[in-house]
Amino acid sequence: MADLILRGVSKRYPDATAVDGLDLAIPAGAFVALLGPSGCGKTTTLRMLAGFEDVDAGQIALGDRVLSSPDTHVPPEHRRMGMVFQSYALWPHMSVAQNVGYALKLRGVRAAEYERRVREALESVHLAEYADAAPQALSGGQRQRVALARCLASEARVVLLDEPLANLDRHLRASMEQAFRDFHRRTGATFVYVTHDQAEAMALADRVAVMHRGRLVQWATPEELYQRPRTEWLARFIGNGSLLEVAGQPLGPIDGQPLMDALGCAEGQRGPVLVRPQHVRLDESGVVGEVRDCVFRGERYEVLIRLPDQQQLLAYHGCHVAIGQRVTARISQAWGLERG
Structure with a gap:
């Protein structure tokens, strides 16, 4: 053949x-x-x-x-x-x-x-x-x-x-x-x-x-x-995830800690970064945000978090979180994208 x-x-x-x-x-x-x-x-x-x-x-x-x-x-x-x-x-x-x-x-x-x-x-x-x-x-x-x-x-x-x-x-x-x-x-x-x-x-x-x-x-x-x-277009088209604009964004794999540090930085050229919700965990340390939505999906909840700069981060969590509650989210990894 x-x-x-x-x-x-x-x-x-x-x-x-x-x-x-x-x-x-x-x-x-x-x-x-x-x-x-x-x-x-x-x-x-x-x-x-x-x-x-x-x-x-x-x-x-x-x-x-x-x-x-x-x-x-x-x-x-x-x-x-x-x-x-x-x-x-x-x-x-x-x-x-x-x-x-x-x-x-x-x-x-x-x-x-x-x-x-x-x-x-x-x-x-x-x-x-x-x-x-x-x-x-x-x-x-x-x-x-x-x-x-x-x-x-x-x-x-x-x-x-x-x-x-x-x-x-x-x-x-x-x-x-x-x-x-x-x-x-x-x-x-x-x-x-x-x-x-x-x-x-x-x-x-x-x-x-x-x-x-x-x-x-x-x-x-x-x-x-x-x-x-x-x-960026393909990241929106395939699967769930959050597209964040981050200063000093490289293409390819990004470790969670540098990404969280970059989210708080206002200086430098910004680029798109994809964060899948399975790589976000509600924890005692990380980036602080406010819960905007919490949807039950059977085996888990989808929690939508608004960050201080108004960007939104999607996370998976094992139990319900009240809308309006302040939470801390830890990102373990992400992926830097081409623009467009």
Whole structure:
């Protein structure tokens, strides 16, 4: 199985540039998420990978084979890619089994081989008993599993998923996330998963490409994105935390004591610092502030503290703290960010 490579890929429309010089090297068999807010270019990127959109600049290649460039375009049906859409994209006049086997028929697979691959695909997503049912008789989660079975039957080398959980109720999402993980392990295919939901991306993907305004902001593991985001914008987008303006701020890791000392310093050029709430502890020494809010989150409380310079610091705490109470917060570590 080959790596999926994007080199300087751009897509322009008359009124905007949707994707601007995107470079990505996706290892064979990886589970990758394209993450970002609406309009960031992630779905356009997926459609260019699938062959539904032309590339205006750059190149998309699967191993040594160029799929897209300004003068090359391999049609979608010849790319050996499967697509799982947000809207399921199942034919209502076909049975579940016929939907799963549709791509096989287009490729000329017939008789016993066709029946075997459709049956095995449905068994793998636990829908064998629904083979003769109409798609509209199934739940949303079941329809999404039919779409997965269609990819499995076609033996796609790359599976593209366009916000596949967006139409499902919250209680179905966890079970479908597990279905995607199982499907990925079973097939060994390369997965490219588009979502605006950071929790989905962090839970599912080996690596995440965060996009903003058509450009790649950071390409990293979920752990690295959470612990070491590159920019101020990304720190706001990923996870909970406090962004503080601190004098003499370095880029990268910052020890808690120098940070607390810097919070009281009014002189010097200020820069953004990210403090995650798990690195803040209410203690007998540290920075003094006033509790502005205290919210119960089940296993802990989220305590919002206003500092003397009016900046706000979020902390986790084991019990309720009264609003208006003066507290002392100790910061153990932080991360210095690029502006923007």
